[in-house]
Amino acid sequence: MVFSKILRAGEGKLVRRLSRIADAVESIADDYTDLTDAELRAKTDEFKERHADGESLDALLPEAFAVVREAATRTLGQRHFRVQLMGGAALHLGNIAEMRTGEGKTLTGVLPAYLNALTGKGVHVVTVNDYLAKRDAEWMGRVHRFLGLSVGTILSGQTPAERREHYAADITYGTNNEFGFDYLRDNMAWSKADLVQRGHHYAIVDEVDSILIDEARTPLIISGPAETAGKWYLEFARIVPMMKRDVHYEVEEAKRTVAVTEEGVEFVEDQLGIDNLYEAVNTPLIGYLNNALKAKELFKKDQQYIVSNGEVLIVDEFTGRVLAGRRYNEGMHQAIEAKEKVKIKDENQTLATITLQNYFRLYEKLSGMTGTAQTEAAELHQTYKLGVVPIPTNRPMVRQDRSDVIYKTEQAKFEAVVEDIAERHEVGQPVLVGTASVEKSELLAKFLLKRGIPHEVLNAKNHAREATIIAQAGRPGAVTVATNMAGRGTDIQLGGSADFIADETLRARGLSPSETPEEYEAAWDEALEVAKAQVKAEHEAVTEAGGLYVLGTERHESRRIDNQLRGRSGRQGDPGESRFYLSLGDDLMRRFNGPMLESMMNTLRVPDDQPIESKMVTRAILSAQTQVEQQNHEVRKDVLKYDEVLNRQRTVIYDERRKVLDGADLHEQVRTMVDDVVAAYVDGATETGYAEDWDLEQLWTGLKALYPVGPTIDELVDQVAGGEQTDLTPGSLKQALLDDVHRAYADREAKLGAEVMRELERRVLLSVMDRKWREHLYEMDYLRAGIHLRAMANRDPVVEYQREGYDMFVAMLDGIKEESVGFLFNLEVKTKDEQEAEAKAKQAEAEAKALAAAQEGTAKVLARQAAAAKAAGGTTAPAPAPATTPAPATARRTKPAAAPAAPAAPVAAEPAPSGTGPELAVKGLDQPRPPENLTYSAPSLDASAADGGRAKAAKTATVSGTKETPRNAPCPCGSGKKYKQCHGGAGAN
Structure with missing residues (x-):
């Protein structure tokens, strides 16, 4: 309360400043009314040149606002009111403009969007759903396009190419979820050409309290299929309806929690036929039980979710919209599906995640508009460093x-x-x-x-x-x-x-x-x-x-x-x-x-x-709302505190990843990795005891799995210590092995070529970083789920999460180094020429086998015909020699012989991450996940899944790719059949 009063202390001064800015705009408004459309449009180029020459946006503001005001009058028939000029200035200065409903927030946003787009770095206008993004881009885009600026719209279902084009526009409209998911997908991309965003310069968030406050409790998550035991959801969906509230379990609706009683534990144990639910082997069952109880008591049909076409669809509690692309995490959605007796979909593993708080803090400048932000002013300032400025109404409120x-x-x-x-x-x-x-x-x-x-x-x-x-x-x-x-x-x-x-x-x-x-x-x-x-x-x-x-x-x-x-x-x-x-x-x-x-x-x-x-009723309602608001505020603070730990780690990984995508020379970085890994192996083997106690055999076994070690143990001891192990020192042993590994790496590079080696370094680092980061996210989720129990030992769960999370992150970085070095030395690599030669050989082999099978089938048919003719008493012509031409129609109509399965081949790799490296096939290395296998979870998601159009694009590529496939080649779908007998046949779908 005190903090809110302190924040409001400077409001009057800021409003007076905004009023002076509005005065400045209105004083020059008449200078632009006589300009032709072309002259008005030319002002945009003039402003860009002046800004490039060093003039600040603040200095350009009055003229730019006056130009936009005149353009809006000509294109929309709407002229900005004085209070809208004040609101636009508040937004440009990085504040939240609190404007009442009907005061024209959408038109107000055009002013700072135009001004900040003059920098050429792009402006993002964030809305709550696709409809508003499309509407505002079309409606307000008329003003921007009239003034010579380009306007883009990010909508669910767009392909990466479409998104890239729209992000390249001067001003881009879209939803908070689409912007956030594109950021996460960019940090999962394997090629610089796949990136769609071009930075985070300035964002204007419409309905800012809804996006930055209401939806901040739930992070954006991209996940992929994980192993799951679906039978347990069904089993607990059977047991839980038989359990009685306040007997077998207790519910605290205000905190949305359930707790099983001793009697409830015994009931579940009887139903499952086990002795102890809390034995280590049975502990996963506790999660299934808790989710089933929550599904029964806290998740109500037609309130939190609806069931449509056999699917459980979440309803946004703040907007009433269906969130068709979203699923609850940690098995909660599966528990509801079991309760409603619909098909249970697989659980997902987190691949990338970020909270809305941390996403919007990426922007160099942030502002927002809403009609109701004053009650959350303190939180908005603490979390986003945003001030709330109440803008006067154009006319007095008489409601x-x-x-x-x-x-x-x-x-x-x-x-x-x-x-x-x-x-x-x-x-x-x-x-x-x-x-x-x-x-x-x-x-x-x-x-x-x-x-x-x-x-x-x-x-x-x-x-x-x-x-x-x-x-x-x-x-x-x-x-x-x-x-x-x-x-x-x-x-x-x-x-x-x-x-x-x-x-x-x-x-x-x-x-x-x-x-x-x-x-x-x-x-x-x-x-x-x-x-x-x-x-x-x-x-x-x-x-x-x-x-x-x-x-x-x-x-x-x-x-x-x-x-x-x-x-x-x-x-x-x-x-x-x-x-x-x-x-x-x-x-x-x-x-x-x-x-x-x-x-x-x-x-x-x-x-x-x-x-x-009565006043007592009003006070009771206010008290209840205040309690809930405080609880929700604590939840958001909690989410932010924990995500702050992950956010620092995410920043390190994503920055390293971007360097790889940008084509940075990784040779020195890889050399350092090699040195660190070999040094760690030596340190581990020599950290205790005297030289004669060191287990060099075990050290050599580990090193041989890492790279082709040159000298034997005896050779190295002779070389470094004159044949006496007791004369070895950790330093001399380490230096000798470092010299050896450098020699091995140089040999590897000489064999593959410098260009191929640089591309392999990029490919390996991306693959290993992505996989280790996914595993790390899983481990952090697991740590987060149980960290609250540390409070029982009088330890701060957040501090414990920070400490253990840091230790896990350091271990992950060491793992990235070790796995990368192992892959760089041991992966089987083929260049494009080698791939093409191998593919031709396989195609020729497959065609030869198919032809042999057809000839064998023809011979058998002719033999049966001859036998049938002989049995009928007719004369028989001698059987012809095996044909060297395609089998006749009768043979082709018989059931074809099974086509040979395609032999195992190196995994086909994506184009080079830098966009310039050679094309390689690398056997045993992780590849990008198919987009259709990804799931998107967010606070609010429109009806179509926010897959970025990648699934759609992937399907299109598959169909178009088959057009060039020879009829007798193996089908690209991987079935093992010939193309003409599979997707190339008549009527193939």
């Missing part, structure tokens, strides 16, 4: 926020809600109803249907029509039931949205701002005028009816989410009203102060249908 009313039962609450909606609907007042879950929205929809009130439902099952529903929610008499309006990002305007109506009209005529920009711009003004006339008439009718009425059916655990719902009404000085209807059965009330209030209402004998309004 009336009514007191909450609380009912004893949920049934009574919903009956009162429907009655209130009916009264508002009759007078033509639009109503927006906010519900907490899919289940509640559908329940209310049934009530409304029963009363005959027309309405639209917007929830996780109906998100496809989201924009249309929201855009029409302010029209006369409209009733919209929405699951959690947080982060919807679409403005509700009284009478409807003229821009939306005009856009829909033009799209219906086949025009698009991205595909047919010239025709779209030419038709825009006329379509907009028609839409404005329609909206104006309806706006007046709705205003007379009282404006938009926001009705909340349940308090959210965060005050910000409630404020966001309320903020949908009363935009730009419009009239409006809001009220929350509550019941003692609501989740928030039940988890915290519900029992106390219920006792009071029973004492006062309040009827079920009698609402109460």
Whole structure:
């Protein structure tokens, strides 16, 4: 609380500074109104030149903002208000601009995006979903393109080539998850040509509190299939329904935890037929049990998830959207699938991960926009060093926020809600109803249907029509039931949205701002005028009816989410009203102060249908929300503290990896690795005892597995110590072996060639680093899962995690060195010419075998025909010699002989990481994982999986690759059959 007051102490000074900046912009605005479009566009080149000559962006700001303001007036018909100029300046200065709903945050973001794009380093505008990213890129992109800047959009399902092109644009729109996953994928790439991002210069985050606060509890994770024992999920899904709450286990809903009692342990042991659940051999079963109990008590269908087409799909608790690409980690998703009796998918192993906090801290400059950030100002400053600046509203707020009313039962609450909606609907007042879950929205929809009130439902099952529903929610008499309006990002305007109506009209005529920009711009003004006339008439009718009425059916655990719902009404000085209807059965009330209030209402004998309004109720709700907010804040702090350890390690690995991809000369680094490994072997063998006690045989055994050791033990002792082992010293032994390993490495390089050796060094380092990092992430996950138990020994779990994590990281780095050296000396390497010669030889061998099989088949057919003719009493012609031409049609129609399996071959390698090295095939080295085998886990993911389009691209490559395959060659699919008998045959799919 004190910290928040300190942070707000300088607000007035900053707002006055922003006001002066707005004055400067407005003072020169008239200088640009008389410029032609071409002259206005030329200002962009002028600004770029001035910045390149040393003029700062702060100095260019007034002129740049004035140019953007004029361009927006000409292209969109919208001129930035003074408060939007202040908001744009706040964003440029690296702050969070708190602007009320309807104040035009999207248009405000155009100002700093244009200014910072003048550097040529790229600007990322981050939104909460694909729809908003695409909409904003098209809508605001009209201003940027008018001024000569390029605009890109990162959407799920795009190929790497498409992403690379969009990242190369001056301004790139996309979702937080797409930006984060592209960063992780770039750090899994095997070729510099596969990289898509070009740095992290400046980001503007829309709905910043939703992305940086609400979604910060869950990290971004890319994972691949791991071994799993699916039967145990089914077994515990059978046992857990028989277990009784408060008898076999206890649940603490506020903390979302379950704990098995002694009686519960005995029950499970009886069901499994084991003596001790906590024996070492049985400890993995405890995780299955806990997940099954959580699936039963804490994860409710149609609240936390829905089941659609045999799949368990997570519902975002903050936005109500389905997160189709996301899965719970650590077996939780599999436990829910077992509970719902749908197919259980494999568990995954983490391949790459980062929290949103650490991803956004990569940016040189960060800013954000939202309507509700003040309650989280302290956390935003502590975590991201971002200040929150409240921007004044353009017009005074006149919305009336009514007191909450609380009912004893949920049934009574919903009956009162429907009655209130009916009264508002009759007078033509639009109503927006906010519900907490899919289940509640559908329940209310049934009530409304029963009363005959027309309405639209917007929830996780109906998100496809989201924009249309929201855009029409302010029209006369409209009733919209929405699951959690947080982060919807679409403005509700009284009478409807003229821009939306005009856009829909033009799209219906086949025009698009991205595909047919010239025709779209030419038709825009006329379509907009028609839409404005329609909206104006309806706006007046709705205003007379009282404006938009926001009705909340349940308090959210965060005050910000409630404020966001309320903020949908009363935009730009419009009239409006809001009220929350509550019941003692609501989740928030039940988890915290519900029992106390219920006792009071029973004492006062309040009827079920009698609402109460009192300050005590308001205080109880505020107390409950504060408790949850504090708990969530602690969770986020906890996540950040632990990820900070991994973040430092990730930075080291990713920096080293990028050097390899960038084609740095690794020869000296590899030589140091070789020296370190051999020295470590010698140190391990000579660290104790006298020289005669050293086990040189064991040392030589280890070294021979590492590289081809030249001298024998006796030869080396003769050479270094005159034949007496007792005269050996660790230093002399080490130096002799280092000289020997340098000789062996030089021989290896002479045999392969310097160019091939450099490429092999790059390939080996990438492969080993990736594999050891994956293993390290698994071990860190395992350490993290049990580290809290250290508190029982009065040890700080975070300190213990830091200490052990560091030790594991050092061990991983040593492992990278040792494995890399072993691979460099021992891998079988083939150049491109050798691969082609081997492939031709194999193809000739396969064709010869196929021809022999066909000839044998022909001979057998002819022999059977001759025998049949003889048995029929006819004369028989002598059998011809084996044919040297393809078998006749009769033979080809018989069942073909099985094609020989393709012999084992070195693994085909990807192109050189640097993009310039020779093509090699390296047997025994890890290759990049197929993109279709990867899973993406994130706080909020749109319906299509965020695979970056890699799976789609991979499938396309497979199909196109077969077009060049000879008919008699082995099929590229790996089946072992000929291409013509497999994917090259008629009708092959």
